Amino acid sequence: MAEPYTPPKPKKTLKRKRSQPERDGIDMDEPFPPPAALRRKIPNFQGHGPQNCGDHHHRIMSSIAETRYKAHFPFSSMTWTCVGCLGDYCPINLHDLPCGHFFCLNCLNHRIKVLPSRLGIYTKQLNDTMAEMVALEDQPRRKRMPATQRREVEQTYSRLKFKLLHYAGLECCGMDTKLNRFVGCLSPGASRTYWLCSHWLFDRPHERRSCAWPDCEQYIPVLCRWELRPSLGGGDGQRYYCVQCRANSRDSSQRVLVSPQTKFPWLPEGQDLLLPSR
Numbered sequence: 340m341a342e343p344y345t346p347p348k349p350k351k352t353l354k355r356k357r358s359q360p361e362r363d364g365i366d367m368d369e370p371f372p373p374p375a376a377l378r379r380k381i382p383n384f385q386g387h388g389p390q391n392c393g394d395h396h397h398r399i400m401s402s403i404a405e406t407r408y409k410a411h412f413p414f415s416s417m418t419w420t421c422v423g424c425l426g427d428y429c430p431i432n433l434h435d436l437p438c439g440h441f442f443c444l445n446c447l448n449h450r451i452k453v454l455p456s457r458l459g460i461y462t463k464q465l466n467d468t469m470a471e472m473v474a475l476e477d478q479p480r481r482k483r484m485p486a487t488q489r490r491e492v493e494q495t496y497s498r499l500k501f502k503l504l505h506y507a508g509l510e511c512c513g514m515d516t517k518l519n520r521f522v523g524c525l526s527p528g529a530s531r532t533y534w535l536c537s538h539w540l541f542d543r544p545h546e547r548r549s550c551a552w553p554d555c556e557q558y559i560p561v562l563c564r565w566e567l568r569p570s571l572g573g574g575d576g577q578r579y580y581c582v583q584c585r586a587n588s589r590d591s592s593q594r595v596l597v598s599p600q601t602k603f604p605w606l607p608e609g610q611d612l613l614l615p616s617r
């Protein structure tokens with residue numbers, strides 16, 4: 340869940356030969372801040388961390404979970420088991436999955452840590468699945484289909500969506516783990532990784548972009564695109580805001596990747612590249 344957003348202190352500046360004077364109170368070297376509507380959609384990663392973990396109260400979210408919960412009653416012991424490391428923990432320190440399994444904080448962090456490389460290992464399968472989903476999304480006259488046909492399409496769509504989660508390692512017992520409920524317990528870095536990876540997973544492959552700042556190259560979700568208002572002195576089009584380095588990039592129109600990226604976000608050869616920008 341998105342928490343109140345504290346505006347970041349911009350740290351990047353464009354290299355300039357001569358320093359440019361301040362204009363109308365705007366520092367000409369500072370990156371343009373993304374609009375408030377976009378900032379509200381970005382979680383306050385800095386507020387996340389293990390200090391928020393604990394006192395978790397669990398909700399029964401499926402019949403299989405109900406069966407598993409009942410096995411714990413009456414409490415034979417005051418500890419429950421983590422499905423990752425099989426360690427015993429006090430229930431309020433565990434994170435419940437919709438299937439009735441639990442993760443300790445270490446195992447939760449581990450799932451997130453390996454997420455970017457999993458997306459790399461299964462990029463082809465993920466992209467093929469996404470292509471099928473896109474074909475369904477773009478199907479003309481979907482709204483005017485007979486109810487039975489529409490239901491079939493919806494079922495196929497959720498089956499494909501589940502396939503994505505499966506390849507990403509974000510399912511347990513055939514259910515979405517819904518780990519977004521626990522991002523507040525993760526370190527700021529891990530929580531940002533989770534947020535970026537879950538956007539990457541559902542963004543259309545040809546729309547994926549990475550930050551143009553060479554010391555960063557982090558993933559920029561489709562959600563982080565914004566239009567620069569001419570009143571800010573720009574007006575030359577779209578900006579891409581990077582949640583890692585808090586700088587902007589913009590379209591380059593000609594530059595494409597000459598070889599596939601060897602780290603997350605794993606952009607393929609030929610993908611459009613961005614340029615560093617204010």
Ligand SMILES: [Zn+2]
Nearest residue numbers: 391392393524
């Ligand atoms: Zn927690």
Ligand SMILES: [Zn+2]
Nearest residue numbers: 421424443446
């Ligand atoms: Zn564990």
Ligand SMILES: [Zn+2]
Nearest residue numbers: 438440511512
């Ligand atoms: Zn499970």
Ligand SMILES: [Zn+2]
Nearest residue numbers: 550555581584
């Ligand atoms: Zn960046």
